[in-house]
Amino acid sequence: MALKHATPMLDELEKGPWPSFVTDVKRMAPKNRMCEDWLGIMEMSYRDKEGHWKHGGIVGVLGYGGGVIGRYCDRPDLFPNVAHFHTIRINQPASKYYTTEVLRKLCDLFEPRGSGLTNLHGSTGDIVLLGTTTDQLEPIFYELTHEMEMDLGGSGSNLRTPEGCLGMSRCEWSCINTQDIIYDLTMEYQDALHRPMFPYKFKFKASGCPMDCVAAIARSDCSIIGTWRDKIRIDQDAVKAYAAGELVPHAGAGGREKRAFDITAEVIDLCPTKCMEWDGKALKIWDEDCTRCMHCIRVMPRALRPGVDTGATILVGAKAPILEGAQLSSVVIPFMKMEPPYAEFKEFVEKVWDYWMENGKNRERLGEMIQRVGLREFLKATDLTPDPRMINTPRYNPYIFYDPAEVPGGWEHDGVAFRQRHQA
Amino acid sequence: MAFDPNNLMQDRITDIGPPKYDRFFPPVIKENFGKWKYHEILEPGVLVHVAESGAEIYSVRIGSARLISVDLIREMCDIADKFCGGFLRWTTRNNVEFLVSDKSKLQPLIDHLRSRGNWFPIGGTGNSVTNIVHTQGWAHCHTPAIDASGVVKAVMDELFEYFGSHKLPAQVRIALACCLNMCGAVHCSDIAILGVHRKPPLIEHDRVQNVCEIPLVIAACPTAAIKPKKVGEMKSVEINQNRCMFCGNCYTMCPALPLADGEGDGIAIWVGGKVSNVKSVPMFSKLAVPYIPNEPPRWPTAVKTVKKIVTEYAAGGRRYERVGEWINRIGWERFFEKTGLEFRHEHIDDYRLAMTTWRTTTQFKF
Numbered sequence: 001m002a003l004k005h006a007t008p009m010l011d012e013l014e015k016g017p018w019p020s021f022v023t024d025v026k027r028m029a030p031k032n033r034m035c036e037d038w039l040g041i042m043e044m045s046y047r048d049k050e051g052h053w054k055h056g057g058i059v060g061v062l063g064y065g066g067g068v069i070g071r072y073c074d075r076p077d078l079f080p081n082v083a084h085f086h087t088i089r090i091n092q093p094a095s096k097y098y099t100t101e102v103l104r105k106l107c108d109l110f111e112p113r114g115s116g117l118t119n120l121h122g123s124t125g126d127i128v129l130l131g132t133t134t135d136q137l138e139p140i141f142y143e144l145t146h147e148m149e150m151d152l153g154g155s156g157s158n159l160r161t162p163e164g165c166l167g168m169s170r171c172e173w174s175c176i177n178t179q180d181i182i183y184d185l186t187m188e189y190q191d192a193l194h195r196p197m198f199p200y201k202f203k204f205k206a207s208g209c210p211m212d213c214v215a216a217i218a219r220s221d222c223s224i225i226g227t228w229r230d231k232i233r234i235d236q237d238a239v240k241a242y243a244a245g246e247l248v249p250h251a252g253a254g255g256r257e258k259r260a261f262d263i264t265a266e267v268i269d270l271c272p273t274k275c276m277e278w279d280g281k282a283l284k285i286w287d288e289d290c291t292r293c294m295h296c297i298r299v300m301p302r303a304l305r306p307g308v309d310t311g312a313t314i315l316v317g318a319k320a321p322i323l324e325g326a327q328l329s330s331v332v333i334p335f336m337k338m339e340p341p342y343a344e345f346k347e348f349v350e351k352v353w354d355y356w357m358e359n360g361k362n363r364e365r366l367g368e369m370i371q372r373v374g375l376r377e378f379l380k381a382t383d384l385t386p387d388p389r390m391i392n393t394p395r396y397n398p399y400i401f402y403d404p405a406e407v408p409g410g411w412e413h414d415g416v417a418f419r420q421r422h423q424a
Numbered sequence: 425m426a427f428d429p430n431n432l433m434q435d436r437i438t439d440i441g442p443p444k445y446d447r448f449f450p451p452v453i454k455e456n457f458g459k460w461k462y463h464e465i466l467e468p469g470v471l472v473h474v475a476e477s478g479a480e481i482y483s484v485r486i487g488s489a490r491l492i493s494v495d496l497i498r499e500m501c502d503i504a505d506k507f508c509g510g511f512l513r514w515t516t517r518n519n520v521e522f523l524v525s526d527k528s529k530l531q532p533l534i535d536h537l538r539s540r541g542n543w544f545p546i547g548g549t550g551n552s553v554t555n556i557v558h559t560q561g562w563a564h565c566h567t568p569a570i571d572a573s574g575v576v577k578a579v580m581d582e583l584f585e586y587f588g589s590h591k592l593p594a595q596v597r598i599a600l601a602c603c604l605n606m607c608g609a610v611h612c613s614d615i616a617i618l619g620v621h622r623k624p625p626l627i628e629h630d631r632v633q634n635v636c637e638i639p640l641v642i643a644a645c646p647t648a649a650i651k652p653k654k655v656g657e658m659k660s661v662e663i664n665q666n667r668c669m670f671c672g673n674c675y676t677m678c679p680a681l682p683l684a685d686g687e688g689d690g691i692a693i694w695v696g697g698k699v700s701n702v703k704s705v706p707m708f709s710k711l712a713v714p715y716i717p718n719e720p721p722r723w724p725t726a727v728k729t730v731k732k733i734v735t736e737y738a739a740g741g742r743r744y745e746r747v748g749e750w751i752n753r754i755g756w757e758r759f760f761e762k763t764g765l766e767f768r769h770e771h772i773d774d775y776r777l778a779m780t781t782w783r784t785t786t787q788f789k790f
Contacts, residue, residue, distance in 0.1 A: 151438075
């Protein structure tokens, strides 16, 4: 069946080995008019080398201040079926395990009420229903909550949908229960997620170990990264098996072909703190010098495992460039135990929010506020004590602030007394 | 109760959050939660995790376009029903993993996926180029300088041999963002593709006071290029074009300042970022190519440039060395030499802490 719009440029993207979004959408188009016009508007964008969506769009569901991204095309005269093309963010189950039953229900819910196109998943984690009309938002939300027991995710100046790595569900390195942490925080702070109350957006991400599979350190205002503070567990027999070439290094990530594994070159010499030694019989790790980078563990996963005194390092402030430049999160709590109900962590979070809500400027991310007021003020506001683990290096400028209370005599000067000692 | 459009608040359910994380776990995952002992990559795209109990779960990872239809999701469900007891999951890079508890179904699943043409390529594990984290582009967003889905498809077609193999020194993470809001992972990826503008916004003076909050527009500019200005009787803004670096953030705040331009817009390429703490600390991506024109539908110049970077890295990187670690070892002057990329004045930082990026040593290579 011929489609409504010719798409010669998009058709080129049906070629090649990677799955083609064009072929996928074209299959949908004969039965969905939104898909048909979406292909048309994409083709026009390819021709013009400019997008064709109008600026902004404020739509939503009653009771919530976010969760839906409104979008209107700028040529409804040509593409009336995507005149409205709103996106609905649905809060995904932490780390995105599904049954076919729940996915099919979701597809059946969305298809008659929108384009039938999705993003699995949005970068923050949400299930994204891509393209529906304003009049369908409330019915979709009703079915979502009543039939699916699912809720919207976040958008706007609020707590966005938290996400974690898959954690303990299928990884031997996870030092914390990322999924439970993410679920717990999401439930605890539903109000902050659905009703924007912050100066700007705020994201939580939790990774089970410093490999950081959910990119928490780069993509969340508050990054929770699992770690340990005791010794790496060593199975010396397995180390020998790796050294002898009986086990494949790096779990096969570099290929499974038989090759000589040089434990000195590939592990000992690559350790960033040089805290390991191999004498051909036993592996020695000076754990007090280890910075838990994970390299040795990932190269010899059957011989080395994280310690058992586990918890998380808490870092804050990551963001993309706009406005003051990109930031990675910085360490503010080197180690915290993370056990339900996560009371100590939540106490910290609420202090952060109190201070940021009071002091953050309009559209100022947490990381930018800390840059503006200084890490020192942030630590004071959150009752944290300075620790050398919070810095890469001490400052190298001498522009140091002091509190008058810390300086004997304070800042009140006796000018007359000064002049008695020093003539002008 | 059915939905009643005339009584919207009736029967409304709110604040229930997502389904609990373990609700859709396969039984093996549920039983061995937190008790995994080790894993192996059996072949590109195929993992086995072994629990303390000896229980095993196999995961078969496939590439996905991220922008997918309900029909394709249903096909994935059919496969998961046939081979995986109805269980599947998505990764943080938008690949799909079929979870196999019954080992006898592993090979039939792999064979089946391979028989389905281009739809379900197996790979993305180990030292591969895995899926490209990307954004909305012309598919749905109002501020993009490039498309997302099309560029990703073009790049992955070209790098496809690296998706289903383990022949690189380390994993290569490619990300794309269609404007410098950098939704996603562009600022911290081995190779990043970024949409950029090169012309200041046009100012629709007759619309500004009606559709924009002028102080927000002024505050939105990182280089303070925007001032309030009266144009006749209309309150509007003035943009100092010499201070504007085309970030587009004022347009984000004000619909009357559009800046998309078919000829001016294009792609910048960045390299050397990472998020993991393995060996070296996390790093930002740095500028490799300031501008490549938009060339839909297959963006050949951008694709060729990415391929060249990957090829040079594959040839020169040492085992376990990420792109950024490789560049730090050989030096930027060698990176530009090896890749044949032109070094231009755009590469030299001129924003606030710029001097921390200049070379304050006599150590360099000729």
